[in-house]
Amino acid sequence: MPSHETLKVELAERSYDIYVGDGLLAEAGALIKPVIRSQRLIVVTDENVAPLYLAGLENSLEAAGLSSESIILPAGEQTKSIAYFEQLIDQILAKRIDRQCTLVALGGGVIGDLTGYAAASVLRGIDFVQIPTTLLSQVDSSVGGKTGINAAHGKNLIGAFYQPRLVLADIDTLDTLPQREILAGYAEVAKYGLIDDPEFFAWLEQTGIDLCNGNKDHRRQAVLKSCQSKAKIVAEDETEQGRRALLNLGHTFGHTLEAETGFSDKLLHGEAVGLGICLAFDLSAHLGLCTK
Template sequence: MTVSPSTAASPATAEVRVDLPGRAYGIHVGSGLVAQAGRWLKPHLNRKRVAIITDETVAAAHLGALEAGLAVEGIDSVSLALPPGEATKSWEGLSRATEWLIEEKVERGDLVVAFGGGVIGDLAGFAAAIARRGIRFAQIPTTLLAQVDSSVGGKTGINTAQGKNLAGAFHQPAIVLADISLLDSLPERELLSGYGEVMKYGLLGDAAFFEWLETNGPRLRDGDAAARREAVRRSCEMKAEIVMRDETEQGDRALLNLGHTFCHALEAATGYSDRLRHGEGVAIGCALAFDLSARLGLCSQEEPSRIRAHLAEMGLRADLTNIPGDLPPAESLLGLMAHDKKVREGRLRFVLARGIGRAFVTSDVPSEMVVRILRDSAAG
């Protein structure tokens, strides 16, 4: 089902439902939700105590507000603040979080609160999934990327030496609170990284949403609350629709990986460092996926140009030449793709498109064509 964004005034808080049998939950999108966290979380508590896992940056900026929002409803909390950054999403970080939950005597009927970006959401969710063989958890994502992607759908996990997100579990949250007022404190680069995932939704399944973003993306970037709320709401709605059809990525859910086969290889090549943020890699990956689609005759040559024009207007990267520092040759990047979770029977699966909003999954992609696309992107 394709639903175009409404131009009418939106309510202060919008709800998107993820109606999975026995594991249904709501995603609430609005401003000031952290200050009201106690009211939202209280119905999910067996006792008035939660365990918060966050990172040091988020803790310094927002933990006090969350604790106050819980205290209004008489809810006590304990918290663990981990170092920020992708390096925390590791076996060591998982061990620390899991041991802490057990040491704090967090029970299976309690609630773990993941309060941070995608790293914390993935890590805290995985720790909650395995501690005591499963503790319920809530997502309070603090970045645009986490609000529209990693907080929704129940994928949790960590990175390994072989690649990104190769150890993890499906563990659906009890509730998601996407407080768009938290986005006001994000550096512009962090916000734009999240926008790479927002744009992806229009490209994969809703051409009208991409057209809306072409008009309203700059407003979102520049702080317009209504544009941010609508972009987060529609992105979550699209992801929820796909997750409800295919929770564990046996079919349709793979569409959400548009741009990610390229992205994950580039992240590995840059050492999961600040050289390339995840959403930046997704934006580059989407542009390359449409390049590949056009080269294979699946869509017109104008489609990749239109995407790059929008990325340029938003101030986002679109090619390998935009990544600082040296990168491995195209053949080595192709080798890194072989570690991707989407490999089936030794064959890479790509999300390609017959046009904007018309993505599909295929394994029928010649390796030499992928290498050529990478070489062209690196050459500028």
């Protein structure tokens, strides 16, 4: 029997649940159906994720009596662009959707951000669901409602705050990730220990190697604790007027590094954030704001 835990992002009438656990793709249809307004969904995914998980998701949706179509985009940070955003919108509108339709983002941060922004924009806003399949997207980009795309002037400069109806973080999908992607996501996990929970950071120091090497219990706990921290901060400051800025630790330097490498696979987002955290601490120590 698949096991999962649930927590809630408390945003009054826009509150939503985050499910963290094993086997959630098989349960996706049953979990999604109660929170959407019609039986029609469009799944947006990429060329890497589709062969692994699209059929399983479609089977789960069909078993719940839901009708789905899919849009498959190229994988990679370059897809998070104005050109591909326009292409995605065109494909969605070509399916003659109405405002009751729901988009489902099946993939990592690029697919989640792009699909969320499409949901916020098309027909002035339709529902969407996040099914993140990378460690980074499970602990960070799928939660909190930041959606958007990159521009020539920088990362995430076009977008909207737009909350999903549901987040399903299936730990099983991490089994197919390259080790590089796991390590990149781990930078965001460590960030939560640094900004919100010293005990969690100490736990990561003890379990980090096993977590990165595939220990499912440790992965589940890390995703759950990270989502708890982010959900708490987002509930306090949804649109980043104050405390939510803590979540940007490492991102100022990190986004600059990503821009300098052309938003390419030369430097993954999590890798850039990890480097950015180190640079932020070095600068803080240099300015006398913290000890080395």
